[in-house]
C-alpha cells in the first residue's frame with residue numbers, strides 16, 4: 398500500500414509538471430487556438446470544502462470535492478475569461494441555433510451538499526453567479542446520507558486495522574496502516590459497488606457496516622435543508638433535479654426510472670414553489686443512461702446534463718449536454734490545461750462520430 402501511495406503522489410507531481418511544461422513552453426497557446434472553440438462550457442462540482450481545516454482535523458477528504466479557495470480562484474477566472482450564464486440562459490442560447498461568438502460558462506454542482514450553502518452562499522453573492530445545484534431530492538428531504546458518504550463514514554471510523562471483504566464480486570484483503578490505505582480502499586470499493594442495483598448496494602453497505610463494526614449515525618448534517626435551498630435561491634442560485642435517490646438510471650426498471658426522474662421534479666417544486674426544468678443524470682456516463690430514461694427526461698425537463706466532457710455548441714442534444722468535472726485543489730494553470738485536455742478529447746470524439 399505504501400508503494401501505491403508513493404506511486405499516486407508521483408503521478409500527481411508528474412501531472413503538475415506536465416501542466417507546467419505544456420503551459421510555459423507555449424504548446425498550450427498553440428493547442429488552445431486549435432481546440433478551444435466558442436460555445437457553452439458547463440463545469441460540475443460536488444462538495445466545497447475547507448481542505449486545510451479537514452486536514453488539520455485528520456478528516457478524509459473526498460477527491461471529488463473542491464477546496465473553497467481554489468473554487469473562488471476558479472470563479473474569479475471564469476468571470477474574467479468567460480461569460481457566465483445560468484442553465485436557463487444556456488438553454489435559450491442553444492435553442493436559438495445561432496453560432497456562438499464567445500465562450501460561455503455555466504457552473505453546476507451535483508448532489509446538494511450543505512457545504513454548497515456554507516461556503517457557496519457568500520461566494521455566489523459576491524461574484525453574482527447563478528449556478529445550478531442538482532439536488533438528490535429524497536436525501537435533501539429526509540436529511541439522509543448518500544451511500545458513498547455512508548461508505549466513507551464506515552471506512553474512516555472503523556477501529557479495525559485489517560479487513561477481508563468477500564461479497565458478490567467484491568474481494569479485498571486490506572491493511573489500514575495509513576490514511577492513504579483507507580483512501581485507496583474507498584476509491585476502489587466505491588467503483589465496485591456502483592454497478593449494483595440499489596437493493597444490493599445497501600446490502601453491501603450493511604455487510605461492510607458489520608464487517609468494519611461501525612454503526613452509521615442516523616442524524617445526517619451533510620445535505621442542504623429546504624431553508625438553505627430557499628436562501629440560495631433568493632440570491633440567484635437555481636435548482637435542478639438529480640433523481641430522488643441517486644441510482645444509476647440504466648440499472649432500474651422503467652417504472653422505477655420514471656419515479657426517480659419525475660418524482661424528484663415534483664418533490665423539489667413542492668418544497669421550493671419554483672419550476673424545476675433542468676436534470677442531471679447520476680454518474681452521467683453513456684452507460685448510466687438508457688434511451689428510455691432520455692425520453693422520460695425529455696417529457697419533464699428543458700435540458701439534461703451528463704458527465705461526458707466537452708464543449709456544447711450549436712445543434713447540441715439538449716438531453717445530453719456535456720460537462721467538465723472539476724475538483725480538489727487545481728491552480729489556474731492546472732485548470733487551463735485540464736480544460737484544454739477535455740477540449741482535445743471532445744474534438745477527437747466528434748471526429749470519431751463523423752467517421753462512423
Ligand SMILES: [Zn+2]
Pocket residue numbers: 507508639643679680
Ligand atoms: Zn451525483
